[in-house]
Amino acid sequence: MQLVKDGVISSQEAIVLLENLADKADNGSSERTSATDTAADEQTSAEADDQSAAADQAAEDLRNAHSTLADLQQQLQDKQRQIRATEEQITVLDTLEDLEDLSAEKAEERSKLQADLVTMKEDAERLADQVKAAKQVVDDLQAKAWQDTRDDFDTTDWAEDFSQTFSDLGKRMGTIGTQVGKAVRDAMTTVSDNVDWKDVKIKVPGVVSASFDHEFLFEHIAAPAVEMRIANGDVHIQPSINDNVSIRGQFKIYGHYDEPTPLAALMARSQVDVSNDHIVFSVPNKRIRADLDVYLPKRLYDHTSIKILNGNLAVDGFNGQDFYAKLTNGSGTFNDVTLQLLNVEDINGSVHYNSGKVDELMGQTMNGTLTAKAPFKSAELSTVNGTIRVTATTNELHKLIANSTSGTIKVSVPASLGLTGQAQSKVGAVRSRLSHLSSEPVRGTVGQRLQLDRTTDSGDVAELELTAGAGAIMLKDNDNEDN
Structure with missing residues (x-):
């Protein structure tokens, strides 16, 4: 303006000069803005590259951790299967011992299995500790991945231009989703590749x-x-x-x-x-x-x-010489059997010989009733906590030995059968309904004793030796009614 006043330039020339100066100022500002934007873009790109590299490394670490965990879990599953198989073998050998079938060779095999089982359980404990540590590593890496994701959201500049902010957020979410999804997908693929899902079973x-x-x-x-x-x-x-x-x-x-x-x-x-x-x-x-x-x-x-x-035994219509039965928890029933020897042992259960013909009968129970209703020539019966019931239907009976610790002994014989022997209860009573006995029960300090002495016209004689501890002994002829 001063140049116009001094007449150096005209007003038209002054306007052209001002326009040129304004264009230069605008060009300088644009160049500075462009340079600033370029530097910011380069910094953002570098940060994105660093984040991508860090995310890839995190995914690799997580994938390796999952692979290690899957391998240890597989080893633990294999060891646990070996333990179960060994325990089952030992249980079978223990059962053979319960059934009185454990040979010396099998006993030695069981000892070796028991020693191997101790070693396998120690290995399983060690593997379980390693699995626990590997799980902790996986948990820590997963927690770090989610923390990095949250920090990435927290550091976003929400004060930027509204549209630009959401545009950047969309890009960030795409990158983060891809990285996290890739990590999870790779980890799950590793687990799937290293675990035989057929072996994953729920044990009930x-x-x-x-x-x-x-x-x-x-x-x-x-x-x-x-x-x-x-x-x-x-x-x-x-x-x-x-x-x-x-x-x-x-x-x-x-x-x-x-x-x-x-x-x-x-x-x-x-x-x-x-x-x-x-x-x-x-x-x-x-x-x-x-x-x-x-x-x-x-x-x-x-x-x-x-x-x-553990179970019951029932025998019907059987013909043989020697028959041995051993029951632990269950009852034995014999119908229409013809045997030279019937020997039954029972711990918790009853034994019933109902019909047939047996030359020699042997029965033992711990907790249960012994019943013999069919003919036999001789018998030896004993029980601890149970009742012995014997019904001799013919004069073929030659000898009966019965012993009960806490239970009652009941014996019924034909009236035509001669008797010898004695019946004695150490604590309980001896009650007789036998005919033609030459003596009566004699009471002792606490129990009773009856001397058995009977002669009949048949000439057949049976020897009875009956002993009860705390229970009573009851005798009668078959012709008499039941008590």
């Missing part, structure tokens, strides 16, 4: 895994010996309609098994050996319940041995 103790029926059929068998060992289940022996051996079973398997089918699992834990030499059927595994209907050809069997840990 006491729940039936399989229940099925099956018949073992063996044709034209002439075996003279029968041997059965059952850990859990009822056994019913009865005559077959032909010369085939049929064992029809209802089976329940408790807990996990590795075999492809329930029948395969049963066979892996059983012994089935049927030939013309012997009939052997053994299920000594406590995780299997086997309720059996056993059909045997009608013939004279030389030797029969039945042992049941």
Whole structure:
């Protein structure tokens, strides 16, 4: 303006000069703004690259941690399977001991298994500690990943232009989602690749895994010996309609098994050996319940041995020489049997010989009743907490020995049978309804004793030796009514 006043330039030239100066100022400002924006973009890009590298490293660390965890978990599962298998083997051997079938070789095998089991459990504890530590590493890495994500949100400049802010947020969310999703996806892929999901099972103790029926059929068998060992289940022996051996079973398997089918699992834990030499059927595994209907050809069997840990035994229409039965928790019932020797031991259960003909009868119970209603020539019966009931229906009885610690002894004999021996109760009473005895019960300090002496026209004489501890002894003729 001063130049115009001084007449140096015209007003038109002054306007052109001012316009040129304004254009230069605008160009300078634009250049400075452009330079600033370029620097900011370069810094943002560098930060994004650093964040991406950090996220990739975090994903790699998390993936490796998951892989390590999966490997340790697999090792622990394998070790636990070995422990379960060893424990099952030891249980089977313990059951054989309960069934009195544990040989010296099997006892040595059990000792070795028990030592191996201790070592395996120590290894399992070590692996469990390593799994716990690996899980903590995974948890820490996951927590750090989520903390970094939250910090990334917290450091966002929300004071920027509204539209630009949400645009940047969209980009950030896309990047973060991709990174986190990639980490989780890679981790889950690693776990899926390293874990055999077929081996992941929910163990529910006491729940039936399989229940099925099956018949073992063996044709034209002439075996003279029968041997059965059952850990859990009822056994019913009865005559077959032909010369085939049929064992029809209802089976329940408790807990996990590795075999492809329930029948395969049963066979892996059983012994089935049927030939013309012997009939052997053994299920000594406590995780299997086997309720059996056993059909045997009608013939004279030389030797029969039945042992049941938890279950009942019923025998119908059987003909043999020596029959041994051992029951732990269950009752034994014998109907229409013809045997030279019947020997039954029972811990918690009753024994009933109802019909048939036995030369020698032997029975022992701990807690249960002993009942003999059918003919026998001699018998030796004993119980601790139970009642002994004997009914001799013929004069074939030669000798009876009965002993009860806490229970009652009841004996009924034919009136035509002569008697000798004695009946004595150490604490209880001796009550007699026998006819033609030459003496009466004699009371002692606490108990009673009766001398048995009777002669009959038949000339048959039976010797009775009856002893009771705290219980009573009751005697009568068959012609008398029951008490």
